[in-house]
Amino acid sequence: MLVPKIGGVAAHPANVQRLLYDERQLVLVFPEGRKGTEKLYKDRYRLRRFGRGGFVEAAMRGRAPIVPIAVVGAEEAMPAFAQIKPLQRLTGLIYFPITPTWPHFGLLGMVGYLPAKFKIRFLAPVRTDDMGEAPWEDKALVQTVAHDVRATIQEELFDMVGKRSSVWFG
Numbered sequence: 001m002l003v004p005k006i007g008g009v010a011a012h013p014a015n016v017q018r019l020l021y022d023e024r025q026l027v028l029v030f031p032e033g034r035k036g037t038e039k040l041y042k043d044r045y046r047l048r049r050f051g052r053g054g055f056v057e058a059a060m061r062g063r064a065p066i067v068p069i070a071v072v073g074a075e076e077a078m079p080a081f082a083q084i085k086p087l088q089r090l091t092g093l094i095y096f097p098i099t100p101t102w103p104h105f106g107l108l109g110m111v112g113y114l115p116a117k118f119k120i121r122f123l124a125p126v127r128t129d130d131m132g133e134a135p136w137e138d139k140a141l142v143q144t145v146a147h148d149v150r151a152t153i154q155e156e157l158f159d160m161v162g163k164r165s166s167v168w169f170g
Helices: 013-022 054-062 085-091 106-110 139-163
Strands: 069-072 119-122
Touching: 013 054, 054 139, 069 139, 119 139
Parallel strands: none
Antiparallel strands: 069 119
16 A cells, blocks of 8 residues: 555556556666565675566557666665575565574564665666567567666676775765
8 A cells, every 4th residue: 555655556567558658657667576676695786687578568668768777785785695485485575584684683673774875877768669660569679678778787787886985985
């Protein structure tokens, strides 16, 4: 019930079509999905696969550009060192991580974040309105665009992390 109150909508093709094409709204998508939030600390800043390219297909249908975004800092703010599968199943949560603050600080440690300097870069937009009449029907094109967007973000993340002098000061 909280998601709609803060402006979120269910990730459904009809909602995306309505927002992008009909209402010309901005839509923020996390193509890694849940896999991106459950990564372990050792895997930080290594993007996972972007699924079947649903975000590309949605942008193509809505004739909207894709604006890749690279974010550095989030993966140090709440690092996960391990996942506890039995507690995940027991609680019904999508994951149950061991973090620097949990289990040491109990349940409060589950919501505690560490200080980290966030840097966000908006990259060059990828136009989808000039790819033909119905480009979303070409699954190879959809996958190619998704792969290219992922590669662009990954390259930018490596560059940003490499140039950063400190997790706390940027």
